[in-house]
Amino acid sequence: MNAEFLHNIKTLNILVIGDFMVDKYIEGNVSRISPEAPVPVLEVTNKISKLGGAGNVVNNIAMLGAKVRTVGCIGLDIDGQWIKGELNSKDIDTNFLMQSENVKTIVKTRLVSKKQQFLRCDEEVIQDASDEFYGFVSENIDSIFEQVDVLIISDYGKGTIRKDIAQLLIRYANTKHIVSVVDPKGTDYTKYSGAFVCTPNMNELRQVSRKNIKTEIEIEKNGRKLKEGLQIKNLMITRSEKGISLIGNENIKKDFPAIEKDVVDVTGAGDTVVSVVAVCLGVGYTIEECCIVANIAASIVCSKFGTSTLSLNELISSIITSGEFKEIDLQVAKYIVSGLHEKGKKLVFTNGCFDLLHAGHIHSFLQAKKFGDVLIVAVNSDSSVKKIKGDKRPIISQENRIKMLCSIECVDYVVVMDDTTPERILKILQPDIVVKGKDWEGKEMPEKTIIESYGGSMIFIDLEKGLSTTNIINRISEVYN
Incomplete structure (x- = not known):
């Protein structure tokens, strides 16, 4: 909705x-x-x-x-x-x-x-x-x-x-x-x-x-x-x-x-x-x-x-604010964030493709939510997933990936990201904390400059070992081939 x-x-x-x-x-x-x-x-x-x-x-x-x-x-x-x-x-x-x-x-x-x-x-x-x-x-x-x-x-x-x-x-x-x-x-x-x-x-x-x-x-x-x-x-x-x-x-x-x-x-x-x-x-x-x-x-x-x-x-x-409508567009998200900041709430942001949603994703969301009051998740659109992962991806359509994310209790709002990186969204929403996996720590990220420009912070979290969409896809391929 x-x-x-x-x-x-x-x-x-x-x-x-x-x-x-x-x-x-x-x-x-x-x-x-x-x-x-x-x-x-x-x-x-x-x-x-x-x-x-x-x-x-x-x-x-x-x-x-x-x-x-x-x-x-x-x-x-x-x-x-x-x-x-x-x-x-x-x-x-x-x-x-x-x-x-x-x-x-x-x-x-x-x-x-x-x-x-x-x-x-x-x-x-x-x-x-x-x-x-x-x-x-x-x-x-x-x-x-x-x-x-x-x-x-x-x-x-x-x-x-x-x-x-x-x-x-x-x-x-x-x-x-x-x-x-x-x-x-x-x-x-x-x-x-x-x-x-x-x-x-x-x-x-x-x-x-x-x-x-x-x-x-x-x-x-x-x-x-x-x-x-x-x-x-x-x-x-x-x-x-x-x-x-x-x-x-x-x-x-x-x-x-x-x-x-x-x-x-x-x-x-x-x-x-x-x-x-x-x-x-x-x-x-x-x-x-x-x-x-x-x-x-x-x-x-x-x-x-x-x-x-x-x-x-x-x-x-x-x-x-009812929680019934988790899927929002950027205009509505900006309205929400403004209201949250007025109330002194801390906003946490994370993003990803979330193709074949798995326990590793859930673990990351639960960790991210602990750093603030509201968790907004940006999910890559089908077109942007193809640019990142290739023409055979995503496995799960944008519509169904959104439905799955909205069903997770600790996720408060979901926005669709058409770009391959979250820079544009971060400029608009300016979340207090941006959460990334530790596999990104020490790497060059264009969004880091944006986050620092408005006084936000980036936190790197542990990932569940052995759990990734690519590993799951490879395992399925091995089993059925």
Whole structure:
């Protein structure tokens, strides 16, 4: 997995259709009880309005840096005007956000004291979207999907996502090979049939299954039944503190544990998961990698109060310190090293081809890690290995050598080295300690001058006798010839 993919988010165009609403917060202090009735008196100090529902999904995507186009139906009232104005101020495409005098814009008002909600007031009229809205979407379908990379259906059960509208969008997306991500609601999931991924939480899974699902076996059995019955390619079940359970192509449940963090407010966490899954699919992550990133993102927003979002910098920073993404490119590595040095951490660096990874390599990594806090390993690319070892090498491809290195616990990060020597990487990263085998001691090395120029040091370590890739290859040749 490569965190660098996330930098491509800014090239994405995401289409979001759903129930748009306003989340209002009235904040203040409570220090007395009303003399009129046994209720607390809120002395108001602040009022805040935020985009809610599908609007929060849009907010999340915009904060991550992707472009967004909205589809929905809101009122011509003051709150509807506020939604459209707020979206426009964020450079969101609202050309297909219909406004109607027959629609009452949904508003949820929360009374808050010391970051604790003690009352919520909902102003809403739940009704299916009009035939006029369906006609509007149908007539403009080609323009709605123009240059779109990912479709998100954010269903809050308020009426926008009629079955015919959802199916119109999903089927159109499928014909254009555009992935569709659905945040579902209610008990009729047939309207999501054919979607690429659907993200119910545990309560929603129980509702649609009409069963009190508790055990892991029940989750897998009912999840698989739902997925197969509706021809949904992936069912991603969000489980709060238990993380995410995925039922994908193999039709078995895979669990992705949540990232441990202090929870302040879970409001909007589901919107964040949907948003992050959409952008991650858009930049090329697998559905499994999407689950990992979504867990990290959810942990960030749950540590904040209210309907919250996260920035791309927050997400990348959390990913690269989570240990989930060990393979990084030089740009991300530079970001990591800078952060480590700010925290007073000592960085250790080593490099090599690591073709036919063996016990000698492991021994060297374990020694290297003891000299500092973080170990970065640079592995030669296939092309550079050929320059060093000849056209018959490497035996193991670059992709698989990286996978093996990432699986080693003491290795913190892996970068690919296209050059035959690490000089360019050392100039950029400036690690505190560079570790080499004692077979290099006393030899002329161009990188030595670079290391000394920024105040780093080079340490030579003992190698396991008789263990080298070349010796192993020769031994195999002797045995089988």
